[in-house]
Amino acid sequence: MKFELLRKDGSARLGKIHTAHGVIDTPVFMPVGTAASVKALTIEELKRIGPQIILNNTYHLMLRPGIDLIDRLGGVHKLMNWDGAVLSDSGGFQVWSLASMRKVREEGVEFRSHLDGSLQFLSPEVSIDIQSRMGVDIAMAFDECPAYGLSHAEVAESMERTHRWARRSLGALASSPAGHAASSPPGGRTRDASGPAGGTPALRPALFGIVQGGIYSDLRARSAEVISSMDFDGVAIGGVSVGETKVEMLDVMRHTAPLLPEEKPRYLMGVGTPQDLLDGVAAGIDMFDCVMPTRNARNGTLFTSEGKIAIKNARFAADEGPLDPRCACVTCRTVSRAYLRHLYVTGEISALVYNTIHNVFFYLDLMRSVRQAIALDSFGAFRETFLSAPTNEGS
Amino acid sequence: MKFELLRKDGSARLGKIHTAHGVIDTPVFMPVGTAASVKALTIEELKRIGPQIILNNTYHLMLRPGIDLIDRLGGVHKLMNWDGAVLSDSGGFQVWSLASMRKVREEGVEFRSHLDGSLQFLSPEVSIDIQSRMGVDIAMAFDECPAYGLSHAEVAESMERTHRWARRSLGALASSPAGHAASSPPGGRTRDASGPAGGTPALRPALFGIVQGGIYSDLRARSAEVISSMDFDGVAIGGVSVGETKVEMLDVMRHTAPLLPEEKPRYLMGVGTPQDLLDGVAAGIDMFDCVMPTRNARNGTLFTSEGKIAIKNARFAADEGPLDPRCACVTCRTVSRAYLRHLYVTGEISALVYNTIHNVFFYLDLMRSVRQAIALDSFGAFRETFLSAPTNEGS
Numbered sequence: 001m002k003f004e005l006l007r008k009d010g011s012a013r014l015g016k017i018h019t020a021h022g023v024i025d026t027p028v029f030m031p032v033g034t035a036a037s038v039k040a041l042t043i044e045e046l047k048r049i050g051p052q053i054i055l056n057n058t059y060h061l062m063l064r065p066g067i068d069l070i071d072r073l074g075g076v077h078k079l080m081n082w083d084g085a086v087l088s089d090s091g092g093f094q095v096w097s098l099a100s101m102r103k104v105r106e107e108g109v110e111f112r113s114h115l116d117g118s119l120q121f122l123s124p125e126v127s128i129d130i131q132s133r134m135g136v137d138i139a140m141a142f143d144e145c146p147a148y149g150l151s152h153a154e155v156a157e158s159m160e161r162t163h164r165w166a167r168r169s170l171g172a173l174a175s176s177p178a179g180h181a182a183s184s185p186p187g188g189r190t191r192d193a194s195g196p197a198g199g200t201p202a203l204r205p206a207l208f209g210i211v212q213g214g215i216y217s218d219l220r221a222r223s224a225e226v227i228s229s230m231d232f233d234g235v236a237i238g239g240v241s242v243g244e245t246k247v248e249m250l251d252v253m254r255h256t257a258p259l260l261p262e263e264k265p266r267y268l269m270g271v272g273t274p275q276d277l278l279d280g281v282a283a284g285i286d287m288f289d290c291v292m293p294t295r296n297a298r299n300g301t302l303f304t305s306e307g308k309i310a311i312k313n314a315r316f317a318a319d320e321g322p323l324d325p326r327c328a329c330v331t332c333r334t335v336s337r338a339y340l341r342h343l344y345v346t347g348e349i350s351a352l353v354y355n356t357i358h359n360v361f362f363y364l365d366l367m368r369s370v371r372q373a374i375a376l377d378s379f380g381a382f383r384e385t386f387l388s389a390p391t392n393e394g395s
Numbered sequence: 396m397k398f399e400l401l402r403k404d405g406s407a408r409l410g411k412i413h414t415a416h417g418v419i420d421t422p423v424f425m426p427v428g429t430a431a432s433v434k435a436l437t438i439e440e441l442k443r444i445g446p447q448i449i450l451n452n453t454y455h456l457m458l459r460p461g462i463d464l465i466d467r468l469g470g471v472h473k474l475m476n477w478d479g480a481v482l483s484d485s486g487g488f489q490v491w492s493l494a495s496m497r498k499v500r501e502e503g504v505e506f507r508s509h510l511d512g513s514l515q516f517l518s519p520e521v522s523i524d525i526q527s528r529m530g531v532d533i534a535m536a537f538d539e540c541p542a543y544g545l546s547h548a549e550v551a552e553s554m555e556r557t558h559r560w561a562r563r564s565l566g567a568l569a570s571s572p573a574g575h576a577a578s579s580p581p582g583g584r585t586r587d588a589s590g591p592a593g594g595t596p597a598l599r600p601a602l603f604g605i606v607q608g609g610i611y612s613d614l615r616a617r618s619a620e621v622i623s624s625m626d627f628d629g630v631a632i633g634g635v636s637v638g639e640t641k642v643e644m645l646d647v648m649r650h651t652a653p654l655l656p657e658e659k660p661r662y663l664m665g666v667g668t669p670q671d672l673l674d675g676v677a678a679g680i681d682m683f684d685c686v687m688p689t690r691n692a693r694n695g696t697l698f699t700s701e702g703k704i705a706i707k708n709a710r711f712a713a714d715e716g717p718l719d720p721r722c723a724c725v726t727c728r729t730v731s732r733a734y735l736r737h738l739y740v741t742g743e744i745s746a747l748v749y750n751t752i753h754n755v756f757f758y759l760d761l762m763r764s765v766r767q768a769i770a771l772d773s774f775g776a777f778r779e780t781f782l783s784a785p786t787n788e789g790s
Contacts, residue, residue: 036737040744042752044725045440065712065737072713073733081729298744317460318467330439334476338468342431342460349435349693349751352744357437 001138001206001233003265007374011258011284014374017053017265019137020203021077021085024052026265026286027370029277029363030087032294035060036080039294040349040356043081048330049361053085053137055289058130059094063113063120067130075135087138087289090127090169090210093238093270096145104144106161124168132176132205139205140236141169146214148243155214162212163226170230173207206233208267214239215248217255224259234265234287241270241290250279257283274303274366278383281370293363297355300344303362307389311355316341329361396533396601396628398660402769406653406679409769412448412660414532415598416472416480419447421660421681422765424672424758425482427689430455431475434689435744435751438476443725444756448480448532450684453525454489458508458515462525470530482533482684485522485564485605488633488665491540499539501556519563527571527600534600535631536564541609543638550609557607558621565625568602601628603662609634610643612650619654629660629682636665636685645674652678669698669761673778676765688758692750695739698757702784706750711736724756 002018017024031038031046034057038046046054056076061067073079076086092109095102099111099120108123124142131139142165146158209232213219227235237256240249253268257280260266267287268280277288293303300311304324309316311323319337331340331354343351373382397413412419426433426441429452433441441449451471456462468474471481487504490497494506494515503518519537526534537560541553604627608614622630632651635644648663652675655661662682663675672683688698695706699719704711706718714732726735726749738746768777 035741035743036734037741037743037745040748042725042745042748043729045748064741065733069713069733073715073731079731079734079737081731081734318464320468330437334438336468336474338460338464339431339474339476342474346430346432346459348430348432349744349747350432350437353435353437353440353748356744 003234003263005263009374009377009379010282012281012370012374012379013266013284013286014371015265015286017085019053019085019206021083021137022052024085025371027277027281027367027374028053028287029367030055030287030289031360031363032057032289032291033080034291035064036076038356038360039298040352041360045330045353045357046082046360047084049357049364051084051360051364053087054082056086056088056134056136057094058088058091058127058134059098059122061088061134062091062122062130063115063118067133071133075133077135085137086134087287088131088134088136088140088205089269090131090140090142091122092127092140092143092210093145095122096147097242104161106164108142109144124165125172128169128172128207129176132173136205138234139173139207141166141207141209141232143210143212143238145239145242146212148214150214152216152219155212155216156219159212159214159219159223162210163223166209166227166230166232169209170207170232173204176204208232208234208236208265210236210238210269211256211260212239213252213256215244215252217251220252220256221259224256228259228261232264234267235260236267236269236287237285238269240268241272246276249276253280253285254283257285260284274363275387277363277366278370278386281374281379282383293359294356297359298352300351300355302340302355303359305389311337311340311344311351313341323358324362327358327362327365329358329365331355331358331361398629398658400658404769404772404774405677407676407765407769407774408661408679408681409766410660410681412480412681414448414480414601416478416532417447419480420766422672422676422762422769423448423682424762425450425682425684426755426758427452427684427686428475429686430459431471433751433755434693435747436755440725440748440752441477441755442479444752444759446479446755446759448482449477451481451483451529451531452489453483453486453522453529454493454517456483456529457486457517457525458510462528466528470528472530480532481529482682483526483529483531483535483600484664485526485535485537486517487522487535487538487605488540490517491542492637499556501559503537504539519560520567523564523567523602524571527568531600533629534568534602536561536602536604536627538605538607538633540634540637541607543609545609547611547614550607550611551614554607554609554614554618557605558618561604561622561625561627564604565602565627568599571599603627603629603631603660605631605633605664606651606655607634608647608651610639610647612646615647615651616654619651623654623656627659629662630655631662631664631682632680633664635663636667641671644671648675648680649678652680655679669758670782672758672761673765673781676769676774677778688754689751692754693747695746695750697735697750698754700784706732706735706739706746708736718753719757722753722757722760724753724760726750726753726756 015026127142209227213223305326322332373379410421522537604622608618700721717727768774
């Protein structure tokens with residue numbers, strides 16, 4: 001993996017990340033494909049929407065279908081038939097948010113699966129092994145994600161463990177057998193053409209460290225310093241979107257981002273609304289992921305250039321216009337608001353497909369506009385215009 | 396509407412139905428788009444699969460979104476952005492299968508909606524009015540669909556009412572204002588290009604009569620004679636798939652089909668398995684519809700050239716092969732059985748999309764093969780080969 005910082009417009013950064021599965025233009029939004037599927041989208045539909053990178057969840061995939069099976073099937077790219085880049089989280093966040101009976105020791109975390117109650121274990125070494133065998137392009141260090149509301153002392157203790165686990169994650173990667181990344185070269189890859197796993201020299205994933213420290217600015221500064229000093233390929237701000245207020249999240253981000261290495265990509269984990277993305281870019285963030293576009297799609301909440309709408313609203317019942325007149329997605333090009341409302345109210349599965357296509361496209365399109373604005377040194381004006389639209393209050 | 400009978404191979408018929416929304420090659424299978432959507436498929440996905448005609452359910456659409464709204468939005472073609480042909484049922488079958496508190500009088504049927512309990516009314520005149528305003532290409536006469544297990548006398552009485560209603564359906568169409576069919580010419584039709592409804596001279600839908608008579612061969616013969624004598628554009632065999640045995644259904648079909656007019660298309664309503672379709676074609680049926688491919692897709696039951704499979708079966712967990720090696724659909728071209736099993740077991744919405752794409756494609760592909768076989772005078776051999784595959788037991 002290689003990161004090129006192409007230009008800056010204020011603190012906003014325009015860049016490129018080169019991976020074994022293509023180039024990623026930054027700032028980038030990564031759609032979430034939790035279980036190796038971006039929810040309602042087939043892989044062909046996803047390719048038409050056109051993200052350069054998606055996110056897979058290690059926690060979900062280690063439980064189902066399990067890493068041994070994923071490994072045997074040639075990694076997540078081959079499993080999904082996805083030629084673009086993949087970033088995996090480390091499993092840490094979801095152990096804290098989904099699993100039960102967590103037992104945290106220095107060695108790692110023992111927990112019970114939310115699916116069947118089975119006993120599971122994650123540690124820096126196990127997480128890196130799983131992510132490597134998944135064959136992802138970018139892996140994340142295994143961290144502890146402290147709950148919102150903990151004391152300074154509790155968060156500090158957790159943060160120090162995250163730092164020790166970060167070192168162990170780096171060590172684990174250096175000594176791990178490589179995954180499937182290079183056995184599946186990008187372009188022209190098909191199920192029939194790709195050989196059995198392991199037949200060619202494999203690449204290790206790039207590895208990003210994660211800054212923790214909760215809402216405490218001294219801890220964030222300390223964590224940024226420690227994680228930045230390690231030999232990671234990129235640095236993430238973790239431990240946000242865990243229940244803190246919007247103001248607290250923005251404070252953490254604005255405080256932390258400038259402390260991160262200029263020459264490495266910066267990733268704000270699990271964020272957020274369109275407004276959050278613009279705020280993040282303004283603070284110098286390069287990468288984002290969030291379930292918001294896909295989850296909202298399933299709830300009938302749709303993002304448009306005129307703000308968020310609830311498609312079930314009766315005012316759309318006879319609305320023959322497209323969902324968003326400024327959007328070029330398949331949904332906006334082919335069907336009306338009236339039809340989308342009808343499908344959603346009727347509970348048709350196609351409603352979820354149409355909605356997901358649009359919301360994911362909207363997020364990607366927003367980031368395309370952001371990159372264009374940075375390239376033209378007009379990001380500040382672009383952001384002002386976007387945020388001043390009365391309905392884009394952002395949450 | 397115009398029907399061309401191109402050739403026969405035994406009793407199997409090859410034909411073409413010309414409509415305002417394109418040509419339909421027969422024998423044809425019509426995917427069911429109950430609520431103006433073929434379940435998990437976007438309209439673009441449906442077009443890629445390529446049916447020439449789909450079926451809409453009058454009962455469902457009159458309840459939601461309602462005929463006034465459909466009319467205002469320019470008819471079902473415009474609502475769905477569908478350029479192909481549409482056949483609507485009359486609502487009769489679903490009043491009998493879904494609605495509660497039915498009160499049948501000579502005038503029509505009063506019933507309560509299964510959605511909100513609201514009082515509704517359907518009669519030949521109301522049904523034809525709704526179907527015309529939907530702007531469908533082929534409408535069905537309003538019939539009574541007697542329950543399985545009724546006596547000869549009860550079925551005879553119901554059948555005579557269906558005959559009287561058939562005459563009234565024809566009369567209602569002749570005197571009805573035309574629908575949206577011709578205001579939406581086929582080809583190049585987009586939301587922006589199509590003018591407001593009613594701006595151009597409109598076409599009335601073609602109208603098919605329905606033969607009833609339950610499992611009583613004398614009544615079926617009588618009904619076939621009466622319905623065939625009326626000025627319908629096609630004739631359907633109704634009152635099957637209501638609980639009778641497979642043998643009884645086949646007996647009704649084989650007994651009735653030869654009694655129908657040679658020069659009109661023959662439609663077997665609500666049938667059936669791939670085997671049923673081949674049996675129907677062998678008996679001289681031209682048109683079929685069934686929820687089986689779409690409903691089975693949602694249950695994870697998939698049709699393949701090697702028989703039906705339950706994709707959740709553990710034997711597919713590590714199966715890297717395509718769902719059906721002989722199938723050219725998007726699902727079979729892009730993902731493995733292992734991935735499809737994973738998505739289905741995990742409950743991903745994309746599983747329903749992949750499965751629906753395949754099952755609908757499978758049915759359409761089967762009918763393409765059937766038409767090719769008839770064209771080559773080899774339908775008998777084709778059917779023998781298909782039915783002799785050990786796993787194609789058909790139900």
